[in-house]
Amino acid sequence: MRTIVITGGTDGMGAALARHFLDAGDRVVVIGRSRAKFEALQQVPNNRAEFIAADLSSVAESRDIVRRLRSRYERIDALVLAASFIRQRRHVTAEGHEASWILFFVSKYLFVTGLADRLGAAARPIVVNTAVPGARADAIDFDDLGMSRRFSFARSNAQQRRANELLGLLATGHDPRLAYVTWGPSGLVRTGFAGEVGPAMKISAAVLGTLVGTRPESAVRPIIDLIDTPVPGRAAYRGAKKRPLVTGDHDREDIARLVQVVEHELG
Template sequence: MRTIVITGGTDGMGAALARHFLARGDRVVVIGRNRAKFEALVAGVTRGTPSAASRAEFIAADLSLVAESRRVVDHLTAHHERIDALVLAASFIRQRRHVTPEGHEASWALFFLGKYVFVTGLAARLRAAGHPVVVNTAVPGARPDAIDFDDPGMTDAFTFTRSNAQQRRANELLGLLATRDNPALTYVTWGPAWLVKSGFAGDVGLGMRTAATVFGTLFGRRPEKAVAPVIDLIDHPAPGRAALRGAKRLALGGARDDKDAVRLAAVVENSL
């Protein structure tokens, strides 16, 4: 029986993955903020697969806080000998700069610092699996110069576009660090090929919220269809680092990647 860990697993694509792997007979650990949604998800699967409830675990956490990510990693390390797949799908969109009680810029903390803690903190448990996989739902393809190494919290000139690009670039480099540490690891930065019908969690303006709701409703794919490439990645891992939009592979690698990955790790370790 595989152990699948999913952050943001109570809504949208994360929930679709949790339902799939529970129905398949895997052990699934969901990290999120809403236990009621988790219980409804499990109840739905249990109607067709009675054993699902015994293989489902929920850990309540606010992953915009680094301390919470560390607490979850400690719990997973204490209770699971190995982790076969780690899906990093937690999301909360912020259009404006926000600082957490820990002093980190909130989007940087949720979309990168917490993921860094998960990937590095669970490295031994991933290494214990035969064919470990990390799927990071950070849409690939950010420009190489997207990270402000001197000010990753963007205290000056914060914009949603700059913040989004920085997170995406950082998560690509995290894959370089992770696969160096564990050559057997499959690490994929992945984004859906098209809009997905799912709940929209975020602190954004009316325009962005309305556009996301309307276009998602009219043109979005159901989460169950959107995550089919992710399921294939977990079922058929290929060690190394990759980037995909839907099922389409994108080019990775550049002249500055190695240097930037080392620099990023130093910046993050100094800030945590």
């Protein structure tokens, strides 16, 4: 029986993945905000399902979840990083960090590095990071990761995506057996919209998602295939289509610098 950990597993694609792997007989650990939604995704009581409540825009809570997972599981076969909460404007958390940067990269960094040995204990380990691939190689502002001086939604999004691609270098460098995939859907997905955004974006997402969006159960089929047949090394996908990895002249130096800055800022 595999152990599958899914962040953001109570809504949309995360919930669809949780249902699938529970039906397949796996143990599934769901990390999210709402226990009620977790209970709703289970059609019958299931002793292979575990829920851990967390706000992953909190560094302290992310670290605590990693500690709890380490204490409970000697092996993790698949780690799916799918937590999402969209903010169009810069938001500073009670810890003093920019919320989107923490949620969309730093929490993932803490999970991938903190659970490296648990993934390493699996026969065919895989990390699926739902960070849409393809950001520019120079998208990271190393001198201002929290974008306190010049924040925009587009710049913030590109920085997070590029950082998550570089995280794959760190992870697969540590364990060449690991499959590390940055993945984004091929189009709109018919799912709930969690975030603090303007009415135009919210209405557009709701209307277009309803009209042309893919059902979550269909959208996650490529992720299921990747987890069932992982290939060691880094890869990038949009839906089921493999995409080229973005490479820069200084990727190794960039991930080393990113780790140094993040670790310094986290103390």
